[in-house]
Amino acid sequence: MPLPFSIVLWRSCSDRIRPGRCCLPAFRHLLYIQERGGVMQNMNAAVAEMATDDAGGRARFWTQMHALFLKNLSFQRRNARANATIAAFPVLVCVLLFGMQSVLDMEMGKPQFRCGCACVRCEPGTGACADTECGIQYSTPTQAPTCAVPRPQRWPALVQVPDAQAHQLWCQASGSWPDCPVTVLLTGGNRQLSQGLGMGMFPILTPGVTAVNSSNFFDDLSTAVPLGSSTPPAHVLNVEPAFAPNETLYVLQPQCLWNSGTVSATYNELPLQYYVECVQAQPLWCDNSSVINQQLFSGYKGANKWGRSNEILAGYDFLDTSMTSLQVYISYNSTFSWDDGDDDNGDDGSMTVLRVPRLVNMASTAYLKLLLGADAKMDLDYLKEMPKPETKMTMDLTPLLDPLFFTWVVQLLLPVTVTLLVYEKEHKLRLMMKMHGLKNAPYWLITYAYFLCLSTAYITLLMIFGSLLGLDIFRLNNYGVQFIFYFTYINLQIALAFLFASFFSSTKTASVISYIYVFGSGLLADSLFVYYIQDTTFPYKWLVTMELFPAFSLYRGIYDLAGYAYAGRYLGNPGMQWTDLNDLLNGIKDVLVLMSAEWIFLIPVAFLLDHWPVWQWNPLSLYRLLSTKRSQLSGTLNEVNSKSTRVSIDMAKPDVFLERKVVERLLKKKMGKRGMVICDNLKKLYPGKNGNPDKVAVRGLSLALPRGQCFGMLGPSGSGKTSFISMMIGLQMPSYGTAYIDGMDLRKDMDEIYANIGVCPQHDLLWETLTGREHLMFYGRMKNLTGVALTKAVEESLKSVNLFHSGFGDKSASTYSGGMKRRLSAAIALIGNPKVVYMDELSTGLDPASRRYLWNAVKQAKKNCTIILTTHSMEEADELCDRVGIFVDGDFHCLGTPIELKARYGGTWILTIMTEPKHEGEVQELVNQLSPGASRIYSLSGTQKFTLPRREVGLDGVFRVVDMARRAFPVLGWGVAGATLEDVFIRVVKDAQISEEITLWEQLIAEQKSSAALVEQVDELKRKTEKTEREFEEFKKQQEEEYNKLREDIMRFSSSFVKSQSSTRVGLMQ
Structure with a gap:
């Protein structure tokens, strides 16, 4: 009946391993059984060998992937609380921000932060307010920005004049503010034309241009000559800070021919009084634009030792301006373009309206007058804000936190990843897996996949809860753009974590260095890199080079997302969309390309460093x-x-x-x-x-x-x-x-x-949260065990080391005693028939x-x-x-073998005799007669132990002594033992030390043989060495003789013992 067996055997093979890989050995055994007519024992042997071939050997790639995945799944399931805490951290951050924002919104909703109102009509008799009116005129400076402005006020166009308190860098030390000219730097392709335009930008104020008490005084004055102010500009033009009480207006003139003074006039239907002062404006020619840039930089108060700025109003480069075309490049002071919130006005860091339009109008008006004559005009009558409804004063925390805060939040996964990677290295867990066959590729893929899932969940929750709680950086920007950006970065961050982990062998050190990197890189980006982003003149190639640093790439992306979200909040736009990636100043697209390229580069580099750590490079x-x-x-x-x-x-x-x-x-x-x-x-x-x-x-x-x-x-x-x-x-x-x-x-x-192979290291390398069964299941899969064979092998291993009963196999290794962990380590080494x-x-x-x-x-x-x-x-x-x-x-x-070594190196017999105490002296006398070199090493209440040198007495001599003692007095018990393995070990080590000392002495003799004072010592040492070598040779010879003699004694004793047993059986039969 070979056919049914053939079918069953083929089915068993195909169920376990794909056909063509393991079924040929089984078929070979089948043919053998059929040809020889084997019995069931042969069939069992064939099946057993087939199973052994199937289970043993190297596990395939996907088998290792499967084993590691199941192990990590069990490990992470028991660390679910820690994983949930990591994933929930962005949720906690968003909830915290939402709580803080809610408290601020409640505070901003109080009356002192709303538009001011006044009662305009009272109820007759009661005096109660019947009607109220709200507006700027009833508001404090804090309330005014929230008021409705249906008809914004008009304001003269001014220029930003350098601050009088810090500008005297070029003036004489004794000079005062009116004596220090405000300089305008000029350059261009046509010097004569450029200088003429520079002089034409400051027309002379002639008497009678405007009436002092006229309601149009400031409008007429600002269109006739340039007016300036050193007051910081406002965020919106509903109010011009230059016209606030106690502020000074400056009239820019080529020469001051009239005295400064106070002017009273009506403006915007309000009677106002201002101090108007004349300031000399001086155009200064420069050879080229580089000279202008150098002068502007050296005049920056942080670029000179005096800490003062210069008096430069602006810089004009007229390029290729001619009588047929006007081409001009204007350099202006952009210090107030973004307020950092550190001034005394309580500014919130929002964008300001710079006083630039008047600078453009000055150049165009001068050019027009040069072409058409002095009567030609291009007046800039006024500036005004767009109408606005009543608004609610808010303080958004997002601009205060972006992008530094969210750069830190996203990077906080880096220390977690590095720490987990170094933990397995520090505790030799990865080494243990490698010694049981795990290759680097499955480990990297499974570990990378875990960190990618954790990071994706982290970022997704951050985006979801940030949007639900109203954070603009998440709510306004396109979710696809955000996810692609964050997903690209977390892949780069995981590759960076693998790279970092290859340099550390201590979890504590890796954690500290990683956190220093996170917070240090964020601070560096926010304090240094941000200025290069904002500087549009900074070379693009160097900006891209700086963005190669991963933290700077992240910061740049969040910076742009925050900028688009902020603009969308105040302008009503949707924020960053896919089409915005093509904007000239949008760096997201460049950052995505850089991060992808870095990821492709860092993955193989980290893999190589992980395979060959840096400290092993030699x-x-x-x-x-x-x-x-x-x-x-x-x-x-x-x-x-x-x-x-x-x-x-x-x-x-x-x-x-x-x-x-x-x-x-x-x-x-x-x-x-x-x-x-x-x-x-x-x-x-x-x-x-x-x-x-x-x-x-x-x-x-x-x-x-x-x-x-x-x-x-x-x-x-x-x-x-x-x-x-x-x-x-x-x-x-x-x-x-x-x-x-x-x-x-x-x-x-x-x-x-x-x-x-299987390895049981000296120290137990176990996962504390996994059970003994899970350890064995993992390492069994690594040995290519599956299904029933795996379950059976695990149970047998647990039973063999006494961990099966009482449920110890299903308890975590952290609850095991030291002995239980040791037994589990041995079971791991033996599983899978290595x-x-x-x-x-x-x-x-x-x-x-x-x-x-x-x-x-x-x-x-x-x-x-x-x-x-x-x-x-x-x-x-x-x-x-x-x-x-x-x-x-x-x-x-x-x-x-242990017996051979004990026979070869054991030099004594140990004889133990138990008699009555009164016979101790007789026993010692008999032993000394047998062996003069014998010594008593133990004596208590009739029990004595003696050491007998083998060179003096053989095993038969010991038997004779015992027989003589029995005839002379009662012997309660006796025994004889040879040397132990410990005696052999001590003897061999001692001989090795003696041999080493001899070698050292020989080296010392060779080094010092030229010294006449040591000749006698050298000869003596040589004699000792020769004597030691002779004694060693004699000892070897004697040991061989004793070993041969011992064998003869044992054989003789065995023969006599067999004879005595035979005679005893004969006597019993009789």
């Missing part, structure tokens, strides 16, 4: 990029350079030499690397710093480990174990040599190796019961994999390890 970091031939050449050169040293070392350590020969023999075989962990002459060299010599951490390590073996690495701290493990798990590249994991080269196939498992300090901090559970799990797992265990627990090594290597100073000093 020549060795490029090792990954070297070709196979280069690597092989380096290994060959290394072997040549170290050949003599290696031979001398290996001859002193025959077991290490034999291991190297095994490695060489396996590497020569075509399939010798399969199913093996092979280290071929691994070396790790750390370059010296600050003049210190290079540090050799691993010195040509060679090792061959078959599948199903647990190998224990023992060694003191600093011996190089960590460097060896770091190379094997890909954290560091070997300086020389390589290693093979099931045929995969450590130098070239690290990505494939990650998918076939081919090699690295375990560092496996049972540290565990109680005996937990340690026994963990040991049983390791024993069960090592049947199908190779385990490399580093530990300081000799009990653990003795229990778990099939072979042990003692690693000292970067190299193995011995290799073998």
Whole structure:
């Protein structure tokens, strides 16, 4: 019945993995079963192997994406409160602004901020007000701006005269204001024509031009000669501040031929009295416009040491003006174009109406008179505001906050993103994922997608609630323009966060630096960059260059959005629309292009820096990029350079030499690397710093480990174990040599190796908010486990480390004890049937019961994999390890099974005898007769322990002593033990230290052999060295003899024991 089985087998395969990938091995097993007529056991083996092939190996890209997505989903679900707080922050900001705005609106709605009213008719008898009238005439200066102006007043066109308190830069020190001329700078293509126009701009005031007491006095005066004022201009022309009480009007004349004085006149049906003063106006020729610009700049009060401004009224560049055309470029004082709200008038920072029209009229009138004669006129009769209804006084917080405040609000996601990225790096969580096969691309995509979703929600809520609460920057501007701008920036900000994260390894440092960047860049943009935006003469290319800084790009975009929103509020326009992106002064389009280009550039840069951090940049970091031939050449050169040293070392350590020969023999075989962990002459060299010599951490390590073996690495701290493990798990590249994991080269196939190894680090690398089951589900998916196989593997792993019962597997790791976390780390390393498992300090901090559970799990797992265990627990090594290597100073000093090492390096027997206290002396006498070198190390109430040198007594001698004691007096109990693994470790380390001291002495002798005063000491040291070497050789020989003798004693004892058991059974049968 092969056909039904074929169908079932094919269906099982197609359900799990797409056909053509895993079904060929299954089909091969099927053919084998059909041809051989196999039984069900063979079929089970075939299915089991197929499942193993399916589960093992490297997880595909989308499998890793799926695993990481589900893990992050669980992680973020348990951090929902923190995520909600981040997303709700813009809502809180908008609500706060709305509350503050509501309080201000209520305050502005009080009578003192509304148009003033007066009672114009009272009720007869009662005196109650029957009718009121509101208007400017009844209002205070604070109330006047809110009043209706159906017929705005006319005001003479004035020029802005420099302030008298700070302008005397060119005047003599003793000069007063009337003696200091107001200068007009002139230049142009035709000097004679330009100077003539300059003189014609200031006609001489002749007597009889206007009657002093006439109602048209100021209209006639302003059309005859230029009038000026140093009073700051108003925001609207409903009231001209120059005509306020106690203000001075200036008449600009080529020469002052009449005295200043007070003038009384009627204007706008109001009797007014003003002080009119004559000021000399002096046109001054300049060679070109550059000279004008230089003079204007040097006259700015912040550009000279006196802190005073010059007397320049304006600058005129008549360009190519001729008798047939007028071309003029006018430079004027724009200081008051935007009031910063710091003056004494309580200005709110809105735009002002500058006194520029009169400057234009002066040039056009002078040109007209030059062409047509003195009688020709082009009068500018008056200026007036547009009619307006009664308005409500408001104080909008948005202009006060834009764009600095919202620049900060949008950028506040940057520290959050950087901190989360650095957290996984600082706590080695990302490293742990990488060691279990996670590649960089899935991690980047999932993490980027999470931050993009969080940032999009953040910006969307900011826009929605800002609009609902009436913030103009969100309400008036087109939502599509806003979203595209903010969406482009948050993508750039996420890329910037990945870039920042590559430079930090501490969460606290990353957070502090990120917040400094956010607030510092915002302040820098608002205090410096904004002036370059407002300066229309600033070169465009330099403005774009400055906008390459991401914070400046954000600020520029918000600045333009705020400007369009402000103009829309006061002019009734809709704000920024798509068509407005083509405006000459609109920088949104340029910013969008810049941010998109920066994002495209920063993503690969951040990826490379994340893959190779900056602090790891050195020549060795490029090792990954070297070709196979280069690597092989380096290994060959290394072997040549170290050949003599290696031979001398290996001859002193025959077991290490034999291991190297095994490695060489396996590497020569075509399939010798399969199913093996092979280290071929691994070396790790750390370059010296600050003049210190290079540090050799691993010195040509060679090792061959078959599948199903647990190998224990023992060694003191600093011996190089960590460097060896770091190379094997890909954290560091070997300086020389390589290693093979099931045929995969450590130098070239690290990505494939990650998918076939498990790592249990010394410190537990866990997510505190995830449960033990979720940890195992994630790492199981990384090992390509799915469906029922994944669920079964997770449950078995939890059971194997005693975390299944009592619901511990479904509790968060933060509630685990240290021992439970350790067991979970071991389960993570073992899940998915990895081919090699690295375990560092496996049972540290565990109680005996937990340690026994963990040991049983390791024993069960090592049947199908190779385990490399580093530990300081000799009990653990003795229990778990099939072979042990003692690693000292970067190299193995011995290799073998625990029994072999104890037999080889154990120098004593430990004999324990329990008798009545009165027989203690007899026991000690018998022991001393047997071994003169014996010593008693313990004695209490008849229980005694003795150490017996193996060179004096064998195991059969110990049995004879016990037998003699039994014949002489009662022996309550006895026992004999060989040396422990700890004794072996201490002995090997001590021998290594002695060998190192000998080497140091030899070096010292070589350095000081030329000194005559040290000749005797050198000879003595040589003799000691030779004596030590002879004793060491004798000791080795003696150890080999004792080891052979021990084997004979054991065999003889076993034979006699079997015979005695046989005779006992015969006696019982009889």
